[in-house]
Amino acid sequence: MSAMIGLLIPLEGFPPGVQSFDSKPLFPELGPSWLWVNNHLVQAIIAAALVIGFWLWMARGQKVVPGKRQFLGALAYNLVRNSIARDILGHDYRKFLPYLLALFSFILVNNLFGEFFLFMFPTFSKIGFVWGLALCSWILYNGAGIYKYGLLTYLRKATLPEGVPVVLWPLIIPLEFLSNFIVRPVTLALRLFANLFAGHLVILVFVLGGTLLLQSGQLGLMAAGGMSLIFSFAIFALELFVGFLQAYIFTVLTAQYVSSAIAEEH
Amino acid sequence: MLPLEPILNGSLNMIGYGLATLGPGLGVAWIFSSVISGTARQPEARGAMLSTAWIGFAVVEALAIIGIALAFVI
Numbered sequence: 169m170s171a172m173i174g175l176l177i178p179l180e181g182f183p184p185g186v187q188s189f190d191s192k193p194l195f196p197e198l199g200p201s202w203l204w205v206n207n208h209l210v211q212a213i214i215a216a217a218l219v220i221g222f223w224l225w226m227a228r229g230q231k232v233v234p235g236k237r238q239f240l241g242a243l244a245y246n247l248v249r250n251s252i253a254r255d256i257l258g259h260d261y262r263k264f265l266p267y268l269l270a271l272f273s274f275i276l277v278n279n280l281f282g283e284f285f286l287f288m289f290p291t292f293s294k295i296g297f298v299w300g301l302a303l304c305s306w307i308l309y310n311g312a313g314i315y316k317y318g319l320l321t322y323l324r325k326a327t328l329p330e331g332v333p334v335v336l337w338p339l340i341i342p343l344e345f346l347s348n349f350i351v352r353p354v355t356l357a358l359r360l361f362a363n364l365f366a367g368h369l370v371i372l373v374f375v376l377g378g379t380l381l382l383q384s385g386q387l388g389l390m391a392a393g394g395m396s397l398i399f400s401f402a403i404f405a406l407e408l409f410v411g412f413l414q415a416y417i418f419t420v421l422t423a424q425y426v427s428s429a430i431a432e433e434h
Numbered sequence: 435m436l437p438l439e440p441i442l443n444g445s446l447n448m449i450g451y452g453l454a455t456l457g458p459g460l461g462v463a464w465i466f467s468s469v470i471s472g473t474a475r476q477p478e479a480r481g482a483m484l485s486t487a488w489i490g491f492a493v494v495e496a497l498a499i500i501g502i503a504l505a506f507v508i
Contacts, residue, residue, distance in 0.1 A: 255481045255484070255485070256485050256488075347493075351496055352492075354499075355492065355495070355496040355499045355500075356492075358499045358500075358502070358503055359495060359499050362499060362502045362503075366502075420488055421488060421492055424485065424488050424489060424492070427485070428489070
């Protein structure tokens with residue numbers, strides 16, 4: 169039960185630092201073999217269940233004249249379908265749409281958990297979850313390229329842009345290989361992680377620092393603490409925006425990488 | 435008395451990283467300002483410009499991202 173109370177009050181400890189992001193095992197009394205069931209894993213699973221449930225609910229009972237529920241679902245679906253998938257991937261975007269939609273909604277829900285009471289923690293400020301997502305995208309865009317062109321042709325297309333003189337090949341091929349197969353997934357993961365990590369840390373500084381100053385008992389410091397807590401609302405609003413933006417950017421870049429992997433030569 | 439001393443501890447890496455974000459910041463700003471003025475000139479070319487801009491954005495921001503990784507690691 170103490171674990172549940174720890175879940176409800178995740179904001180503790182000053183000064184906030186890397187240790188504020190440690191996971192807590194939910195059932196420590198079950199022994200060391202159950203330590204992997206921690207609060208952040210459970211919150212990622214809840215997010216996945218929410219996303220699956222949302223889209224199943226939106227897809228059920230479609231009508232020619234949409235009601236409010238179907239209208240909302242179509243609005244969310246069209247954002248990913250039109251402004252990400254169709255604009256970037258061109259005419260064969262339908263194959264990749266389910267993955268992009270799932271990716272966008274999963275990241276968005278997890279990022280919004282950072283501002284949502286009960287969780288108060290963006291799942292993707294733990295880097296392990298982000299590596300998993302980046303690995304999925306990496307497998308998808310390489311798999312799409314290999315499926316379309318075969319392994320050797322895809323490797324040649326990916327590492328050698330057209331029209332490069334032979335003299336430059338020893339320079340260009342390793343550079344392009346590094347850029348397309350290593351730097352892309354790593355930056356994809358670190359971008360999401362670093363934004364949410366830094367954002368959550370700023371929230372912790374404002375809220376915990378404000379609370380500490382309010383408890384200090386000196387009038388000037390208490391006024392500063394109150395101001396800090398009020399300004400934390402602005403930071404929370406900024407984090408809502410950043411969470412949406414990072415979900416969008418992750419999805420756009422995944423679509424972009426798929427599109428460059430399957431692009432026709434001109 | 436408030437325990438203010440531990441807050442003043444820190445790493446110079448973070449100041450270096452703060453300086454290092456100037457370059458990628460200017461670069462990303464430049465990319466999207468070009469997209470905005472390009473869209474103002476020719477609104478129907480927005481999609482084509484944006485898709486190139488996203489690649490450029492990813493490459494430019496990679497510098498900032500490698501910077502934050504190194505600031506924590508080194």
